[in-house]
């Protein structure tokens with residue numbers, strides 16, 4: 176049966192729980208950094224699957240890897256050994272800094288944070304955490320404790336931990352020092368706060384946090400769910416600051432669009448059988464996709480290329496939007512970019528969409544851009560042109 180654009184929208188609106196603001200377009204297919212709706216209208220995709228589509232939509236290498244693995248084996252629980260799974264773990268250990276040597280595979284970003292919380296508590300025997308104001312770490316009941324924004328938490332207050340998480344301003348080392356107690360188990364931070372508005376942390380801050388953790392027997396958890404896999408111009412954003420956490424949380428783009436999360440830990444982390452687990456985590460199908468994704472990132476040199484493209488993109492935005500009075504700031508690293516306005520961004524995001532550009536409103540006043548890293552310079556120029564046109568339309 177052929178449904179029209181409007182019929183598909185009303186069917187999905189009728190059937191799905193009302194949990195997200197949907198844009199009124201029905202996406203049918205994607206390739207590289209482009210998406211098409213069911214009527215064939217083309218969009219440049221700076222939503223990038225909310226930071227999932229780093230290697231581009233429908234990447235041939237992922238399609239091949241999935242096709243081959245599907246015919247061989249799709250599921251294999253973690254109590255049985257599997258070659259593809261161990262190959263991925265070896266790759267993850269290889270591309271992360273040296274003290275990170277062991278891996279737990281799961282299915283999403285929030286699951287990676289849930290695991291990090293449990294591993295931290297198991298290791299230290301302590302239960303308090305320090306997290307950053309405007310930080311985002313997921314929406315399930317463990318990770319939600321560490322997410323700052325009240326709008327995600329207020330309705331669940333009775334289900335959350337009380338007095339166990341101290342929120343401090345991002346980049347404020349003094350405030351971290353002031354809230355440490357004998358029961359502080361872990362500090363969790365993003366390197367660049369994504370949901371919080373593309374806020375970039377400083378090298379001094381991260382280095383001092385690492386020292387504080389070492390001096391106080393505190394586990395440092397870095398959440399690179401959004402910044403990982405070349406998004407910021409390095410394989411992992413920790414490399415910008417030359418720090419290594421005790422636990423690194425990964426997800427989003429790790430498996431070329433398939434659902435996967437991963438936690439990579441150092442030897443401090445001490446857990447034992449039965450303390451955590453997952454049914455789907457580490458299944459060979461998704462592992463094969465992740466191996467192909469990492470191969471693609473490495474062979475295409477996407478860390479370096481993203482840094483170059485990101486510098487160009489941010490520079491062009493700064494030049495072209497310089498005289499637009501509603502633009503407050505252009506921020507970001509690599510291809511994780513925020514445009515902060517002095518007013519709500521929603522109408523501008525809608526206008527961009529009508530002009531063939533998909534972007535993410537973040538908070539009230541930031542437009543976030545997370546394009547696939549395979550985006551071309553021509554497309555970047557086109558995006559800057561659309562953004563300029565729309566923001567000039569006050």
Ligand SMILES: Cc1ncc(COP(=O)(O)O)c(C=O)c1O
Nearest residue numbers: 283284285311312313369400401
């Ligand atoms: C930094 C960070 N951590 C965790 C999450 C949660 O990931 P997921 O939506 O896969 O559960 C997100 C999602 O946006 C994120 O940006």
